[in-house]
Amino acid sequence: MAFVIAVAQRKGGAGKSTLAANLATAFAGLGERVALLDTDPQKTLGHWHAARAKAGSRATVLDFDTPSGWRVPGACDKLRRSHDLILLDTPPHDDTDARIAIRAADLVLVPLQPSPADLWATGATLDLAKAEKRPVAVALNRVPAQGKLASEVAAALRGNGLTLLDPMLGNRSGFAQAFALGLGVTEAAPRSVAAEEVRALAAALKGFRRR
Ligand SMILES: Nc1ncnc2c1ncn2[C@@H]1O[C@H](COP(=O)(O)OP(=O)(O)OP(=O)(O)O)[C@@H](O)[C@H]1O
Numbered sequence: 001m002a003f004v005i006a007v008a009q010r011k012g013g014a015g016k017s018t019l020a021a022n023l024a025t026a027f028a029g030l031g032e033r034v035a036l037l038d039t040d041p042q043k044t045l046g047h048w049h050a051a052r053a054k055a056g057s058r059a060t061v062l063d064f065d066t067p068s069g070w071r072v073p074g075a076c077d078k079l080r081r082s083h084d085l086i087l088l089d090t091p092p093h094d095d096t097d098a099r100i101a102i103r104a105a106d107l108v109l110v111p112l113q114p115s116p117a118d119l120w121a122t123g124a125t126l127d128l129a130k131a132e133k134r135p136v137a138v139a140l141n142r143v144p145a146q147g148k149l150a151s152e153v154a155a156a157l158r159g160n161g162l163t164l165l166d167p168m169l170g171n172r173s174g175f176a177q178a179f180a181l182g183l184g185v186t187e188a189a190p191r192s193v194a195a196e197e198v199r200a201l202a203a204a205l206k207g208f209r210r211r
């Protein structure tokens with residue numbers, strides 16, 4: 001039975017689509033049967049997947065679909081038996097569709113850029129997950145190479161009893177470069193620091209999955 005992860009964060013541009021695509025491809029690269037569902041009407045991952053068709057042998061096999069919000073539970077039910085992992089990319093701002101995805105998920109993965117504004121905006125997503133009784137894991141994304149912001153935000157999260165994943169993603173141009181090719185960084189640049197970070201995040205997420 002597939003484990004379902006909804007990547008959710010009301011704040012726009014936090015890195016939901018980047019995380020969803022990079023984790024999907026990293027897990028697929030490990031031989032897992034992965035389905036990636038883009039539930040965001042912006043269809044960011046739809047564009048990514050269209051580019052992927054031209055990526056050749058670097059693109060590992062994964063199933064992809066773009067179900068609209070209300071179709072998400074049915075789509076997950078259909079895929080659960082045939083897949084190990086289902087990743088849901090969700091829209092910003094739209095609490096109704098985000099709620100449906102969160103309800104269908106076993107875990108809510110919340111990307112968070114380490115800034116006070118992003119931290120404050122995260123409360124709405126955390127409330128949604130709480131209302132749906134779904135566990136949450138926060139992943140810091142676009143962490144700058146220098147400065148104390150990441151450790152301050154991490155301390156604030158942990159102080160609030162939230163689960164913060166130890167691996168974090170730096171602010172790296174490789175993510176956009178791979179994305180433009182329809183690839184994840186583990187496919188486009190497997191030896192890059194970005195790829196190492198994504199593999200570490202994937203390994204940390206394995207700990208949440210059912211035995
Ligand atoms: N770790 C990173 N390093 C550098 N750039 C990043 C990183 N993560 C995301 N980005 C960039 O930030 C922008 C927003 O990322 P992305 O589209 O994944 O966010 P999103 O949360 O899905 O946005 P939306 O809310 O609009 O759906 C993109 O240009 C992406 O390339």
Ligand SMILES: [Mg+2]
Pocket residue numbers: 016017018040044089090
């Ligand atoms: Mg997005």
